[in-house]
Amino acid sequence: xxxxxxxxxxxxxxxxxWHAREPEAxxxxxxxxxxxxxxxxxxxxxxxxxxxxxxPAQRRGPIRRxxxxxxxxxxxxxxxxxxxxxxxxxxxxxxxxxxxxxINAIIGFIQEGKAERALDAIRDLLSPxxxxxxxxxxxxxxxxELVPGDIVLLQAxxxxxxxxxxxxxxxxxxxxxxxxxxxxxxxxxxxxxxxxSALGDRKPMAFSxxxxxxxxxxxxxxxxxxxxxxxxxxAMLGEVTTLETPLLQQMDRFGRWLSAAIVALAAGLFAFxxxxxxxxxxEMFLASVGLAVAAIPEGLPAIITITLAVGVxxxxxxxxxxxxxxxxxxxxxxxxxxxxxxxxxxxxxxxxASVITxxxxxGVSGSGYDPHGGFSVDGAPVAPGARPTLAEVARAGLLCNDxxxxxxxxxxxxxxxPTEGALVTLARKADLEPELEAERLPRTDTIPFESEHRFxxxxxxxxxxxxxxxxxxxxxxILAMCSHQRRGGEDEPLDPAFWHRQADGIADQGQRxxxxxxxxxxSQTRELQFGEVEGGLTLLGLxxxxxxxxxxxxxxxxxxxxxxxxxxMITGDHAATARAVGRKLGIGDGGSVLTGPDLDAMGPxxxxxxxxxxxxxxxVGPGHKLQLVEALQDQDRVVAVTGDGVNDxxxxxxxxxxxxxxRKGTEVAKEAAEMVLGDDNFASIAAAVREGRTTxxxxxxxxxxxxxxxxxxxxxxxxxxxxxxxLPITPVQxxxxxxxxxxxxxxxxxxxxxxxxxxxxxPRDAREPVLSRFLTFRIAFVxxxxxxxxxxxxxxxxMHGAPLGLAQTVAVNTLVAFEVFYxxxxxxxxxxxxxxxxxLGNRYAIYAIAAVIALQMLFTYAxxxxxxxxxxxxxxxxxxxxxxxxxxxxxxxxxxxxxxxLGLRHLPKRG
Ligand code: ATP
Numbered sequence: 001x002x003x004x005x006x007x008x009x010x011x012x013x014x015x016x017x018w019h020a021r022e023p024e025a026x027x028x029x030x031x032x033x034x035x036x037x038x039x040x041x042x043x044x045x046x047x048x049x050x051x052x053x054x055x056p057a058q059r060r061g062p063i064r065r066x067x068x069x070x071x072x073x074x075x076x077x078x079x080x081x082x083x084x085x086x087x088x089x090x091x092x093x094x095x096x097x098x099x100x101x102x103i104n105a106i107i108g109f110i111q112e113g114k115a116e117r118a119l120d121a122i123r124d125l126l127s128p129x130x131x132x133x134x135x136x137x138x139x140x141x142x143x144x145e146l147v148p149g150d151i152v153l154l155q156a157x158x159x160x161x162x163x164x165x166x167x168x169x170x171x172x173x174x175x176x177x178x179x180x181x182x183x184x185x186x187x188x189x190x191x192x193x194x195x196x197s198a199l200g201d202r203k204p205m206a207f208s209x210x211x212x213x214x215x216x217x218x219x220x221x222x223x224x225x226x227x228x229x230x231x232x233x234x235a236m237l238g239e240v241t242t243l244e245t246p247l248l249q250q251m252d253r254f255g256r257w258l259s260a261a262i263v264a265l266a267a268g269l270f271a272f273x274x275x276x277x278x279x280x281x282x283e284m285f286l287a288s289v290g291l292a293v294a295a296i297p298e299g300l301p302a303i304i305t306i307t308l309a310v311g312v313x314x315x316x317x318x319x320x321x322x323x324x325x326x327x328x329x330x331x332x333x334x335x336x337x338x339x340x341x342x343x344x345x346x347x348x349x350x351x352x353a354s355v356i357t358x359x360x361x362x363g364v365s366g367s368g369y370d371p372h373g374g375f376s377v378d379g380a381p382v383a384p385g386a387r388p389t390l391a392e393v394a395r396a397g398l399l400c401n402d403x404x405x406x407x408x409x410x411x412x413x414x415x416x417x418p419t420e421g422a423l424v425t426l427a428r429k430a431d432l433e434p435e436l437e438a439e440r441l442p443r444t445d446t447i448p449f450e451s452e453h454r455f456x457x458x459x460x461x462x463x464x465x466x467x468x469x470x471x472x473x474x475x476x477x478i479l480a481m482c483s484h485q486r487r488g489g490e491d492e493p494l495d496p497a498f499w500h501r502q503a504d505g506i507a508d509q510g511q512r513x514x515x516x517x518x519x520x521x522x523s524q525t526r527e528l529q530f531g532e533v534e535g536g537l538t539l540l541g542l543x544x545x546x547x548x549x550x551x552x553x554x555x556x557x558x559x560x561x562x563x564x565x566x567x568x569m570i571t572g573d574h575a576a577t578a579r580a581v582g583r584k585l586g587i588g589d590g591g592s593v594l595t596g597p598d599l600d601a602m603g604p605x606x607x608x609x610x611x612x613x614x615x616x617x618x619x620v621g622p623g624h625k626l627q628l629v630e631a632l633q634d635q636d637r638v639v640a641v642t643g644d645g646v647n648d649x650x651x652x653x654x655x656x657x658x659x660x661x662x663r664k665g666t667e668v669a670k671e672a673a674e675m676v677l678g679d680d681n682f683a684s685i686a687a688a689v690r691e692g693r694t695t696x697x698x699x700x701x702x703x704x705x706x707x708x709x710x711x712x713x714x715x716x717x718x719x720x721x722x723x724x725x726x727l728p729i730t731p732v733q734x735x736x737x738x739x740x741x742x743x744x745x746x747x748x749x750x751x752x753x754x755x756x757x758x759x760x761x762x763p764r765d766a767r768e769p770v771l772s773r774f775l776t777f778r779i780a781f782v783x784x785x786x787x788x789x790x791x792x793x794x795x796x797x798x799m800h801g802a803p804l805g806l807a808q809t810v811a812v813n814t815l816v817a818f819e820v821f822y823x824x825x826x827x828x829x830x831x832x833x834x835x836x837x838x839x840l841g842n843r844y845a846i847y848a849i850a851a852v853i854a855l856q857m858l859f860t861y862a863x864x865x866x867x868x869x870x871x872x873x874x875x876x877x878x879x880x881x882x883x884x885x886x887x888x889x890x891x892x893x894x895x896x897x898x899x900x901x902l903g904l905r906h907l908p909k910r911g
Contacts, residue, residue: 157666
């Protein structure tokens with residue numbers, strides 16, 4: 001049978017479904033075998049079946065997206081106004097209103113497209129990988145490359161990459177909630193089940209998109225891409241969600257409330273103008289619409305969205321990939337970061353630096369995975385061949401090991417776990433040849449390493465059938481399994497006190513300690529059970545490994561500290577190791593370390609105090625991580641937590657910002673996290689926090705910039721009507737200012753670079769509203785400056801005999817010039833502008849200002865625009881007055897920054 005029936009979740013109707021077939025029959029039907037496809041066959045199938053991914057849900061087409069830009073209360077209002085002006089035969093106004101509406105829609109359309117593209121790019125960064133047998137060799141591939149017939153290897157933490165018929169299952173449990181809604185993991189097995197079994201009962205199947213919570217397995221891909229079960233219900237998983245964030249929702253509510261208030265105000269103004277001041281109703285109607293248009297910050301939502309999208313992009317460049325957009329805001333208010341140690345704070349490049357046997361302590365020279373190096377006792381070199389126990393330690397470390405270290409052009413290359421890689425290199429230094437040793441003692445079975453049980457065991461048989469169990473792991477765990485120790489080729493009773501002393505001694509130097517042990521078993525033992533290794537082992541020795549801290553992590557920890565962020569290290573490693581590494585990194589006071597058992601013995605109050613005051617936690621499990629996060633959150637801390645394993649998922653979900661490791665993290669952890677670190681590096685978390693603060697600052701700056709323009713315009717119109725004067729700015733001119741110049745200028749603030757002091761501030765109080773008291777004050781203050789200057793200069797021009805059109809042109813240009821200067825003020829919310837960089841540091845601001853100047857020239861001098869907006873040319877003196885008046889906003893705001901007491905600025909207190 002050929003593979004024609006392969007690409008569906010169930011074979012053709014006459015054949016039984018995959019779950020009802022024997023494994024062999026499945027393989028035969030797929031033209032596959034247990035060694036996996038050859039690369040060639042895989043390529044052919046790939047061409048035939050296409051990539052293994054779900055066709056993305058149908059996006060809104062460009063036309064619908066464009067039309068959606070008109071779905072907005074304000075636009076309805078404007079369209080209403082256009083209709084009324086049309087009815088009154090004010091054709092120019094009608095044309096201008098419609099023109100501005102369309103331009104606004106085009107800008108919104110382009111910006112939204114940009115934001116969506118930014119998120120799409122991030123989605124690609126998160127695409128999962130799969131472990132596959134190709135031509136008999138395990139390879140890691142992008143899951144997209146899978147084809148029917150591929151043999152896929154599963155282990156705890158994986159996301160199943162395609163629909164698989166299982167060939168092997170070892171304690172395999174899979175969580176299928178995405179498919180069946182059942183959140184408890186189900187046990188998987190290989191024997192066929194009844195053809196009519198429901199999805200949740202198909203034990204020999206592992207379905208694409210479900211998560212492996214424990215155990216291991218191997219299966220053959222029977223369906224890929226859209227033909228999988230999940231493809232059929234076409235629910236996209238692990239997606240970056242929409243652009244909704246709490247801040248946007250807050251702004252949305254504010255916007256709606258503001259619009260309603262403004263419409264009411266405009267109606268009031270209409271009544272007042274027609275009845276109280278006897279303006280003609282048509283003119284008054286236009287003035288009221290002008291007020292509404294003036295006061296509503298049309299561009300703000302788009303600008304916030306763009307600012308967030310820019311933040312997400314910058315973070316991705318810094319290896320911090322945001323999965324859920326609200327995290328961008330939350331990152332800015334993080335006050336505690338709980339980080340793993342190995343690989344995040346340290347380099348995860350292990351080198352064995354010492355070996356301890358019952359007889360001697362050896363120093364090991366050399367660095368990295370390069371096997372050049374040797375052994376010494378008290379500084380004197382020794383030949384490994386002359387020390388049988390040392391050789392045994394090295395052999396146990398080599399065989400109870402899944403890593404490989406091979407020479408490549410640019411040095412020695414590690415495939416697998418660094419802890420194990422270090423042991424391979426140790427063995428080479430002891431003159432052992434990995435392949436030869438593996439041939440002499442082939443492996444029959446394995447208990448893989450898991451953080452929960454902290455050891456790994458392997459079973460070997462030599463060619464005469466003698467069995468040997470080798471175990472390596474955390475010293476206290478291994479010592480508890482041992483009854484004897486090896487000395488001079490003989491076993492003698494174990495001296496636990498000696499070993500604990502030795503282990504503590506090397507851990508104190510910051511080394512990770514592993515104990516190695518062995519036990520002979522009969523030839524009939526072919527499977528390794530936990531019971532087999534739990535007792536009666538002989539301890540061979542200890543190995544101490546160095547894992548240097550990352551230089552950039554040391555700097556990042558210091559940066560976090562100055563930013564008022566407490567860094568806590570939560571590690572599975574030994575307490576003494578953790579303390580020494582913490583000291584090198586500047587985490588903790590170099591003394592107090594609490595362990596998992598310590599935490600278990602505590603009551604809630606004690607635990608709360610421990611979570612608050614202690615910075616180094618050792619030998620803790622994922623459950624403790626969750627407890628610590630909860631205890632910190634109960635004390636109003638905003639907590640970021642890193643994690644990589646399946647069991648870290650609850651802590652990641654619970655944290656305010658869950659951070660999964662991109663490299664060593666499991667798919668389960670990534671799915672539970674808000675952010676994924678592309679390089680597993682702590683420094684990237686600090687960079688993300690800094691970017692989160694910057695983004696939030698920039699959003700605040702946009703708000704601070706846009707609202708006073710609206711306030712100033714609204715006040716100008718109200719003042720004019722109140723005083724019974726002509727309008728200094730006509731409604732269509734207001735549209736121009738709000739929708740063309742203000743948006744152009746404000747957009748530059750989305751790209752505002754990080755302020756120098758951003759990581760010297762305390763974290764923002766997460767409960768603080770965006771529009772703080774200080775921001776409201778600043779907005780009111782600037783609005784007043786704007787109305788005084790604009791209206792004042794308008795009146796001055798009129799008093800000096802300027803015709804209405806000219807005075808209005810002066811007023812509009814004054815308002816825009818105010819915006820240009822005020823944009824510079826807004827580049828720093830609190831600090832005064834001092835250096836050239838303070839003025840010129842954002843090239844987008846320069847472009848925006850240049851663009852706005854050009855636009856104003858057109859607005860003032862181009863005949864078409866003169867006709868549309870009722871403007872007239874200005875002489876140089878008028879320009880001089882405009883710039884002079886507008887410059888006052890710059891002076892006044894800088895003065896305000898200098899004199900206003902800090903208290904009003906609402907800085908959060910140091911907690
Ligand atoms: P974290 O990443 O949380 O900072 P960690 O990586 O140091 O912690 P684990 O990986 O859980 O913690 O390791 C805990 C202990 O298990 C180690 O201190 C070590 O003694 C032992 N261990 C680590 N890796 C292996 C391995 N591959 N085989 C056997 N034992 C191991």
